[in-house]
Amino acid sequence: MLQLRSVTKRFGTIIALDDVSLDIARGEFFGLLGPNGAGKSTLMSLVAGLRAADAGTLHLDGAPLTAANAASRTSLGLVPQHIALYPELNADENLRIFGALYGLRGADLRDRINTALTAVQLADRRRDPVKNFSGGMQRRLNLVAALLHRPKLLLCDEPTVGVDPQSRNAIFEYLQALNRDGLTIIYSTHYMEEATRLCSRIGIIDHGKILALGTLEELLTRLPFEEEIRFPATAATAPLAVELAALGELATADGSHRFRPHIDCKLSAFYARAESHAVPGRLFTSQRPTLEAVFLHLTGRTLRE
Amino acid sequence: MRPILVLLRKDFTNFFRNKAAVSLTFIVPFAMIWLFGVIFGVNKKDSGPNGIPLAVVNASDNPAAATLVAALQAEKSFYVYTKFVNPDKSTRPLTEADLRSMMQAPDADFRFALVIPPDVVSETTFGLHLKIFSNPRNEIETQTVNGMLQKTIFTTVPQLLGQSLQARAKNFLGDSRFKQFNGTIAAAVSDAFGADKDQVQRDLEAGDFGFGQITGPTQPADRSLRRLDAPKDPTSNAPPTSVAQPAVAPATTGAVDALSRIVRLETIQVVGADVKSPFATSIVGGWAIQFLLFALSASATSLFRERDAGIFQRLLAAPVTRAHILWSKFLYGVILGIVQLMVLFVAGRILFGIEVEKHFVLLVLVCTFAAAACTSFGMLLAALSPNAEAAQGLATFLIMIMSSLGGAWFPITLMPVFIQQFSKLTLVYWSMEGFSAVLWAGQSFFQLLPILGILGGITVLVMSIAVWRFNRGKIFG
Ligand SMILES: Nc1ncnc2c1ncn2[C@@H]1O[C@H](COP(=O)(O)OP(=O)(O)OP(=O)(O)O)[C@@H](O)[C@H]1O
Ligand SMILES: [Mg+2]
Numbered sequence: 001m002l003q004l005r006s007v008t009k010r011f012g013t014i015i016a017l018d019d020v021s022l023d024i025a026r027g028e029f030f031g032l033l034g035p036n037g038a039g040k041s042t043l044m045s046l047v048a049g050l051r052a053a054d055a056g057t058l059h060l061d062g063a064p065l066t067a068a069n070a071a072s073r074t075s076l077g078l079v080p081q082h083i084a085l086y087p088e089l090n091a092d093e094n095l096r097i098f099g100a101l102y103g104l105r106g107a108d109l110r111d112r113i114n115t116a117l118t119a120v121q122l123a124d125r126r127r128d129p130v131k132n133f134s135g136g137m138q139r140r141l142n143l144v145a146a147l148l149h150r151p152k153l154l155l156c157d158e159p160t161v162g163v164d165p166q167s168r169n170a171i172f173e174y175l176q177a178l179n180r181d182g183l184t185i186i187y188s189t190h191y192m193e194e195a196t197r198l199c200s201r202i203g204i205i206d207h208g209k210i211l212a213l214g215t216l217e218e219l220l221t222r223l224p225f226e227e228e229i230r231f232p233a234t235a236a237t238a239p240l241a242v243e244l245a246a247l248g249e250l251a252t253a254d255g256s257h258r259f260r261p262h263i264d265c266k267l268s269a270f271y272a273r274a275e276s277h278a279v280p281g282r283l284f285t286s287q288r289p290t291l292e293a294v295f296l297h298l299t300g301r302t303l304r305e
Numbered sequence: 306m307r308p309i310l311v312l313l314r315k316d317f318t319n320f321f322r323n324k325a326a327v328s329l330t331f332i333v334p335f336a337m338i339w340l341f342g343v344i345f346g347v348n349k350k351d352s353g354p355n356g357i358p359l360a361v362v363n364a365s366d367n368p369a370a371a372t373l374v375a376a377l378q379a380e381k382s383f384y385v386y387t388k389f390v391n392p393d394k395s396t397r398p399l400t401e402a403d404l405r406s407m408m409q410a411p412d413a414d415f416r417f418a419l420v421i422p423p424d425v426v427s428e429t430t431f432g433l434h435l436k437i438f439s440n441p442r443n444e445i446e447t448q449t450v451n452g453m454l455q456k457t458i459f460t461t462v463p464q465l466l467g468q469s470l471q472a473r474a475k476n477f478l479g480d481s482r483f484k485q486f487n488g489t490i491a492a493a494v495s496d497a498f499g500a501d502k503d504q505v506q507r508d509l510e511a512g513d514f515g516f517g518q519i520t521g522p523t524q525p526a527d528r529s530l531r532r533l534d535a536p537k538d539p540t541s542n543a544p545p546t547s548v549a550q551p552a553v554a555p556a557t558t559g560a561v562d563a564l565s566r567i568v569r570l571e572t573i574q575v576v577g578a579d580v581k582s583p584f585a586t587s588i589v590g591g592w593a594i595q596f597l598l599f600a601l602s603a604s605a606t607s608l609f610r611e612r613d614a615g616i617f618q619r620l621l622a623a624p625v626t627r628a629h630i631l632w633s634k635f636l637y638g639v640i641l642g643i644v645q646l647m648v649l650f651v652a653g654r655i656l657f658g659i660e661v662e663k664h665f666v667l668l669v670l671v672c673t674f675a676a677a678a679c680t681s682f683g684m685l686l687a688a689l690s691p692n693a694e695a696a697q698g699l700a701t702f703l704i705m706i707m708s709s710l711g712g713a714w715f716p717i718t719l720m721p722v723f724i725q726q727f728s729k730l731t732l733v734y735w736s737m738e739g740f741s742a743v744l745w746a747g748q749s750f751f752q753l754l755p756i757l758g759i760l761g762g763i764t765v766l767v768m769s770i771a772v773w774r775f776n777r778g779k780i781f782g
Binding site for chain 2: 045048049070071073074076077078080081082083084085086087088089095097098100101102103123129146147149155
């Protein structure tokens with residue numbers, strides 16, 4: 001559905017996107033995971049046609065995505081990272097304006113507004129000026145304002161910043177329902193929990209480069225493994241422990257070994273050694289691998305740095 | 306076009322939601338017009354300064370000096386002090402020494418003083434010797450006061466000049482030859498006009514060249530020139546001693562009449578003769594346009610608010626172009642401007658009787674073009690500035706310059722000629738020209754076309770620059 005080929009975007013000397021290529025298939029819930037300044041919003045703005053790429057091409061369903069291509073913009077919906085609503089106007093008026101800009105009007109527009117407000121539990125606050133809304137309510141309105149025209153591709157740029165867990169859940173469920181109904185979603189976040197929970201495929205982005213791309217499982221297998229593996233310190237595991245000392249940091253206490261692998265030590269390498277020493281896998285306990293660890297592995301930094 | 310209308314409707318919804326903006330548009334103009342009217346005394350028959358405090362010290366025993374003091378007291382532009390008030394509330398005439406100390410006090414009652422010294426007329430110099438003390442804190446005021454004093458002196462007591470001439474001649478010719486000179490003249494006059502030769506000679510020696518006798522009974526043609534010798538108001542603050550002496554008063558009256566004979570000014574109003582409230586009509590346009598510039602540059606800076614709120618991202622991600630956003634703002638400004646100007650003129654109608662309804666359609670037309678020019682100015686500011694604060698600062702600065710240069714504050718003819726050339730570069734000037742062409746001169750549509758063309762040209766030019774800057778500037782970045 002969406003194709004990016006060698007897309008580069010610079011702001012002066014900053015390279016916000018560096019030779020990014022990406023394919024998004026219809027119906028995907030694609031997560032763009034990266035820390036502050038990674039280039040997530042820049043990527044969104046290029047797809048939405050707000051900016052032009054310095055190099056490379058973007059296509060939506062085969063048609064080039066440029067600022068001039070207004071037609072393709074009706075199949076896109078953008079949920080900006082910052083609340084983009086008219087604060088003096090009420091929820092209803094905001095939605096009417098944004099709907100009208102997509103050519104909606106009359107009873108059709110009214111129906112869609114009702115549906116949208118109900119979906120994000122704002123129907124009873126529709127006559128209140130947006131400036132009087134709580135941050136979470138504004139977020140929810142910010143989200144549905146991009147959906148009235150029923151886009152085929154929704155660009156969600158960190159739509160849950162400052163939202164309490166309950167509202168966040170409501171947003172997640174709403175987005176998941178939309179995705180089940182066929183909406184393709186690109187969802188940017190720096191919360192790995194969100195990407196883990198929502199996304200069928202995830203791209204990890206940092207310094208304008210996509211560092212890794214795949215399903216959650218695929219990304220996790222790139223991981224050497226978790227930060228810490230424990231196994232009993234017995235005669236049977238002693239030869240393994242000796243070998244592991246070269247692959248990472250090994251400590252022994254209270255009858256168990258605690259192994260912290262070096263960053264370049266692959267999970268497959270670990271299991272291969274265990275097998276060669278006939279140490280059964282059930283002896284190992286570990287934390288479940290996380291995207292956080294993947295990111296740390298790829299960049300040497302944590303997501304929140 | 307549809308996105309423009311949607312955005313336009315949005316701007317107006319926003320506008321009516323904003324109580325401050327609404328009152329700024331509909332109520333403030335009334336208050337402002339009224340206030341300006343009071344300050345500038347629009348509804349008074351006479352314009353000009355009123356009651357500038359002036360101290361007068363008369364140290365001369367020349368009767369003409371007393372006449373001058375009386376005339377100054379009658380002049381409504383001055384509020385004349387002649388007395389020094391002692392702590393016990395008793396008074397004595399002011400002296401020159403009083404003036405110096407009183408005027409140096411920070412809370413001085415007056416900043417101008419006229420001293421008529423004992424040697425107001427002397428034998429050794431030609432002309433009158435008068436001293437004007439001033440604290441010229443305000444250049445324009447000082448000029449005005451000097452001008453008013455000169456006018457009063459020369460129209461009131463020309464015989465002082467005559468005396469000065471006589472004294473100088475006497476000094477030059479010597480006593481006997483001087484008497485002989487006057488005697489010859491007096492003989493010639495009595496031969497020609499049949500007057501008493503001795504009387505004429507006495508008059509000549511007193512510096513009275515007889516203007517009074519020649520023209521005394523005749524009324525001057527133009528009554529407005531008689532204002533200076535209008536009967537004195539008995540309730541005025543003139544001290545009894547300085548009431549004009551009968552012997553001098555007729556000569557004064559006659560002298561003014563004589564001057565008005567020699568230079569007979571007849572003012573015939575060629576344009577706007579049937580305009581009911583001329584002063585208000587000619588200046589309301591200036592205030593209106595200045596007010597509009599402020600209002601519209603403020604509304605143009607709402608572009609920054611929307612940018613900062615990230616709303617442009619949402620708009621531009623929709624099938625909305627930058628041009629749509631800019632032209633909707635422009636249209637909004639123009640409509641708001643027309644409404645605001647019309648409100649101002651209606652305020653002028655209600656408060657000062659400016660005849661707007663007489664040329665309503667043409668007035669709306671000029672308002673439209675003026676509003677368009679003002680809006681384009683606001684848009685250009687928004688295009689050139691990095692943020693709303695900078696735009697507001699720049700707006701204030703430029704509006705002040707354009708308004709003063711363009712003649713919204715005082716007539717441009719008061720400015721140096723080379724500056725007047727710049728007036729014509731301002732939209733304030735052309736807007737005011739448009740208003741006065743309609744309200745003052747009652748011009749027709751075709752006569753208005755050049756002015757409308759210039760305002761339209763300014764709009765096109767300024768908007769072109771603005772759109773060009775917007776497209777490369779930061780506002781959509
Ligand atoms: N308009 C701009 N002008 C200059 N530099 C910019 C601009 N927009 C983004 N950048 C730079 O481009 C880089 C990527 O920014 P971007 O906003 O895409 O990051 P992000 O991943 O969305 O970060 P965040 O999580 O903080 O929103 C940053 O270094 C940023 O400073
Ligand atoms: Mg961002």
